[in-house]
Amino acid sequence: MGGMRVLVTGGTGVVGRSTVTALLQRGHAVTLLSRHAGRDAAQWPHGVTPIVGDVADPSSIQGAADGCDVVLHMTAIMDEHGANTLERVNVDGTRNVVREAERAGVRRLVYVSSLGADRGESAYHRSKRKGEAIVRQFNAAWTVVRVANVYGPGDEQISLLLRMVRSLPVLPVVGDGNQQFQPIWHDDVAEVLARAAEREDLAGRELDVAGAEITSQSDLIQRFRRLTGRAAPSLPVPDFLARIGVTLASAVGVDVPFNESQLQMLSEGNVIDAGRENATITVFNVTPTPLDRGLAQLVNVQDEQMPDSGVGPLRRRRYWADVRGSAKTPESLTDDVCEHFGDLMASFIDMQSEPAARAAIEEGETITLSLPLRGHVQVRVAERDARVVTLVTLDGHPLAGAVRFLSEARGADLRFEVQVYDRAANMIDLVAMRAFGDRLQDAAWHALVQNVVARTGGAAPAGVQQESETLEETQAERIEDWLRELVLERKREEAGI
Numbered sequence: 001m002g003g004m005r006v007l008v009t010g011g012t013g014v015v016g017r018s019t020v021t022a023l024l025q026r027g028h029a030v031t032l033l034s035r036h037a038g039r040d041a042a043q044w045p046h047g048v049t050p051i052v053g054d055v056a057d058p059s060s061i062q063g064a065a066d067g068c069d070v071v072l073h074m075t076a077i078m079d080e081h082g083a084n085t086l087e088r089v090n091v092d093g094t095r096n097v098v099r100e101a102e103r104a105g106v107r108r109l110v111y112v113s114s115l116g117a118d119r120g121e122s123a124y125h126r127s128k129r130k131g132e133a134i135v136r137q138f139n140a141a142w143t144v145v146r147v148a149n150v151y152g153p154g155d156e157q158i159s160l161l162l163r164m165v166r167s168l169p170v171l172p173v174v175g176d177g178n179q180q181f182q183p184i185w186h187d188d189v190a191e192v193l194a195r196a197a198e199r200e201d202l203a204g205r206e207l208d209v210a211g212a213e214i215t216s217q218s219d220l221i222q223r224f225r226r227l228t229g230r231a232a233p234s235l236p237v238p239d240f241l242a243r244i245g246v247t248l249a250s251a252v253g254v255d256v257p258f259n260e261s262q263l264q265m266l267s268e269g270n271v272i273d274a275g276r277e278n279a280t281i282t283v284f285n286v287t288p289t290p291l292d293r294g295l296a297q298l299v300n301v302q303d304e305q306m307p308d309s310g311v312g313p314l315r316r317r318r319y320w321a322d323v324r325g326s327a328k329t330p331e332s333l334t335d336d337v338c339e340h341f342g343d344l345m346a347s348f349i350d351m352q353s354e355p356a357a358r359a360a361i362e363e364g365e366t367i368t369l370s371l372p373l374r375g376h377v378q379v380r381v382a383e384r385d386a387r388v389v390t391l392v393t394l395d396g397h398p399l400a401g402a403v404r405f406l407s408e409a410r411g412a413d414l415r416f417e418v419q420v421y422d423r424a425a426n427m428i429d430l431v432a433m434r435a436f437g438d439r440l441q442d443a444a445w446h447a448l449v450q451n452v453v454a455r456t457g458g459a460a461p462a463g464v465q466q467e468s469e470t471l472e473e474t475q476a477e478r479i480e481d482w483l484r485e486l487v488l489e490r491k492r493e494e495a496g497i
Contacts, residue, residue, distance in 0.1 A: 003027040006197050007068040007106070009055055009097055010075030012040045014152040015112075018190035019072070020048065021495050026194055033064050034075075045492045055093035056084070058100070065104035070197045073097045073135075074112045078124050078156075090127035095134050102139050108203075110196045111135040115148040115182070115208055116270055132206070141203035145196055145279075148210035149270060151294065152186025154303040154395060158220065162298060163396035165224040165232065167375035173234045177218035181270035184211040184280065185289035185297075192284045207279035208272045212288040223292065227299050228354050228376060299356070300366040302378060302394040304487050307480050310400030310423030312430050314476040317468045319445040320417035322410055326458030330407035331386045333416060336455060337405055338362070338389060344455070346447035348372055361389055364490060372440065374398060382486050392487060393422070398429040398437060402483050416452045418445045421471075421479050442466070 011020045011032050020030050024047045032041050037050030053060040055075045065071055075097075077089045094111070101109050114120075117128035135142050151158035164171055192209050196202060218234070225231055272278050280286050307314050328336070337344060342351035342359025351359040353370035361367070363384035370376050377397040383390035389405040401422030408415050420441070424430035429437070449464045471479065 003029060004069040004197070005029045005031060005067055007031045007033060007065050007071045007101075009033045009071070009073050012036075013074075014155045014186050015147070015150050015189050015193075016074055017043070018152065018186045019074070019193045020044065022187075022190040022194040023197065024048070024495075026198070028194075028197070031064065031068060033061060043488050043491045044495065055097055056088045058096040061096060061100050062103075065100045065106050068101075068104065068106055070108045070110065071097065071101045071106050072110045072112070072193060072197050074193075076112075076114075076128070076131075086123055086127040090124075091130045091134070094131040098134055098138050106140065108141045108143070108197070108200070109135065109138050110143045110145060110193065112193065113144050113146045115146045115210055115272065117146055118206070141200070143196055143199075143202040143204075144206040145193065146206065146208050147184070147189055147192075148208075148272075149181050149183040150186050150189050151183050151298060153298070153301040155186070158183060158295075159298065159302060159395065161217070161220055162224050162228075162295075163302075165221060165230055166228055166377070166396060169232055171221060171232050171234045172237045173217050173221070174237055176236060177221070177234065178216045180214050180216055182210040182214050182272060183291070183294075184209065185294040188280065188286055188288050191286050192280055195284050195286070202283070205283075207283055208276055209280045209284075210272050210278055210288075211291065211294075212278070212281070213291045214271055215291060220295075223295055224299075227296060227356070230376065296356070299354070299368075300378075302366075302396065304380060304382070305393045305395050305397055305400040305425060306484060306487070307401045307421060307423050307476070310425050311427055312424050313470045314401070314421065314423050314479065315468060315470050316479075317420040317441075317445075317466070318417060319420075319442075319449050319464060319466050320415055321449050321453050321460035321464050322413040322415050322462060323453055323456045323458040323460050324413050326414045326456035328414060328456050330409055330414065333407040333414065333452070333456065334385075334387050334389065334405070337407075337416075337452060338384065340455070341367075344448055344451040345369075346444040349444060361391075364494070366394065367391070371398075373436070379403070382483075382490055390486060392483065393425075398425050398433060399423070400425045414456065414458070416449060416456075418449060420445065421483070 006023055006028050008020055008030055010016050012034050023030050030048045031051060032048050033051045033053050034040050035054050037052045041048040041050035051064045053064055055061060075093055077084055080086055113128045113132055114125060117125045132144050135144060149157055280288055338361035341361050345351055350370035353376050354368050357368040358365055361381050363381050365381050366378055368376055368378050378394040379391040380394055382392045387407045391403045393399050393401055399422040404419040406417045424433050446464050453460045
């Protein structure tokens, strides 16, 4: 099939990003419709045309489908926030997209629904069921793809459960923890949806898409315990208390792996019913990624946590030493730090915290550390040059930001410097950082600089020096732009498009 132009709505979440990439890799052009389309499209170097619009506002999306062969409608919300209600986004938004597709003469529309939407009674499932009814009135070919729980970097359920296993001393489990669901790896869903956009023989079909294995909260916790080496005990929470807890947690901005709709979906069972086919395999000929393999990948592919996602002021802290009498060059010092990073870190930070943890620095690698009172956190190597290394914090870290290691000649001296740019990840971490985290971080970076000085064979007469400042708004914006572009460049290289 020749290349098509596909209008993708909602191509910014874990499923959307992977699906846009899959479409581009198959030779198609994408028109990306989202509220921040210009920023969202920057992660793909070419092939994506951004259109800023909100599906709930019909005037803002007029013209979006012009020239498109297919519309792939993915935009949906599971939680209501202010004016963004399930009715406005999932129902009215779908109606607006269908009308725009009809106006533009689009010949096929693929609607991404949710597994169980045809029978589930959660508010979310009811809204998706209404969306399906609207799609069936489309005046050309339509296909409904009901997708199970999708897991991948940044998903709001299984990734969050992983972060809880890594960080909490006790794990709350809803009910008995054995409610069943059938998750599917994000790349598998992307392949399914890309093929659905291409297929002309699926008109009028309603297809269930899921992984091959059925799991539960308790089962996932056991698998994550093996992958992370963490063995926090589980604490069963009755359903009614869990619902209250979800409400309270949301009120103070704390993420939880299952919201109220998802709790109801769990209680209803979120699996493909007996006697119904799993279209992943039977229709789209996609072999689902085994759950163990997907979870093993998940532990190292969490999203970067940019400074602008945090709270409080953006701070810059510097720790450095000027070394005399070292035979090392700035380049050889950087090489040494990267190779022996695990040995150079403070003794109270465990660099071998998980079975698959890496202690050396290589560009693109994820490094997992165990911090006192915090559990396991991760950073990613976003940059590794001859004299500069940049590590970016990942979801689940108490800080949103980056750490840089710099080596440079200063006359006859050799300077090694650590620069930290960060905000607290959330309000709870902001309080914790002020209470003890700042002192812990100071101790960690002092220890690293001292250990690097010792490895040079020289001496630092002035010892380890330190300074800290709160950045002004314009300075903070420059740092955020620099880090965002650094991360986007790595993502573009990985996509290989």
